[in-house]
Amino acid sequence: MRRITTLLTLMLMVAMVFNIGCKKKEEGEEKGGEVTITGSTTILPIMQRIAEVYMEKHPEYEISVSGGGSGVGITALLDGTADIAMASRTMKDKEWATAKEKQLDIKEVEIARDGIAVVLHPTNPVSGLTLEQLKDIYIGKTKNWKEVGGPDLDIVVVSRDSASGTFEVFNKKVLKDEKLRVDALMQASNAAVRSSVEGSEGAIGYIGLGYITGDVKPIKIDGVEPTEKLILSGEYPIARSLYLYLKSDAIKAANDVVDFVLSNEGQKIVREVGYIPLK
Template sequence: MFRIIAAFLWGMLICAPAYAAPQEIMINGSTTVLPVIQKVGEAFMNANPEIVLAISGGGSGNGLKALGEGLCQVAMSSRGIKESERTDAAARGIKPYRITIAMDALVPVVHPDNPVNKLSVEQLREIYAGKISNWKDLGGNDERIVIISRDSSSGTFETWEEIIMNKGRVTPRALLQTSCGAVVQAVSKNENAIGYIGFGYLNDSLKAVDVNGVHASAETALDGSWPISRELYLFTDGEPEGGLKKLVDFILDPLKGQKYVQEIGYIPLKK
């Protein structure tokens, strides 16, 4: 009798991997990175049916917070981790580990009817600091500049602040929009507006402005000459292992994940 039970248990033990529930990986964070992971995630789950990805957006800060609280295994972020976030995570024994997965470029945009075609980083800084407030100082019409910015808690805003503002503050007169889509909407409806968006959001209702004499295009972004670009990251708790490692390798594979990065409108990593 015991022998039968023992044999049965032994059998279960051997068969266990076959019956194991699929591994679930929770991914949370930046809405900028989200479309890439969604697209790559579908292909990844088709190739690896034993792994299920649960992907949700909510912002870089949210994702890093969730990672630090152990609520997700992967955080998507469009910025580096802050020291305060690292210490919060460390308090729970979590060590955030950064993986670069793609490049994103921010583009200043104006209404197509605006005669201004090029600006320097310094001019952009002065516009956003509120020091230049009329388009005629930039070779445009005699109209007040309507400054449109992303919300100060977004990763896009932080990147803009880091690259353009150089520790200066964005004027409180700037209109803060809660998504890149809302910036597109506001700029395309206002001849005197200026805003900034991710490369993937450019369309015919807007005009991209040349920065420091460089024209915004996939080529300039790829060869690194475009001045306003940033890396997009995933964060995991320590170096990824097992299913997580499979996922990360898949995303970084030039023929798999990186192909989708390009499709979404971001810039794949150079190999």
């Protein structure tokens, strides 16, 4: 009888330990979690800083952020390999269709405004182009800077690759879906575009506002500078919104991060990084 009582006591103790462990695990999952964010290199600096600040405040969270382009991020979200996709364009119809086929309810969250700045090498005297001149350069109709009032110097066209949301917006607003010149240097990130332009006197490229440095020269388009005021007023012609995408049933940790981006502190980070906050 004593052996049975002892056995029952041991079983009860094991059950209590198991329940306590499960409860602690559930509490841990509720308090924190791992969040994977990938996509647009335009938004990358924003979310890298967001992750740093948020993890300092909430060490129970583990947030990983990587680039690759808007298309890469959205694909990862739809495939289930990312919790949040960064996109410098809206989702395409075929991406929404894929989400529907997979029975995924996707949320679109605007987090900032941006202008796509056209940049030249600092030594290039050209200070502005019309949209038509810019288009002619990128489709190969104009090949020398002297054709647009600049020096007798071949134009080196630098562009983002097709996985980029920045390319999608530039293609729509500038190229009007005409074919990009075949000898354009295709780059995988804003930083790579900037590096190519600063390394070649005849180069022209386009980057998000947050990537402008003294190593490149932003120019006017149709007589308008890419400033916050002129972007918000709609006068600057190559402007866009920046987005995060996540599933409507995303883990709590992912929703917490998005909420932080939209908070006053998060929007302050948007401005500090070089973009235009929503508020």
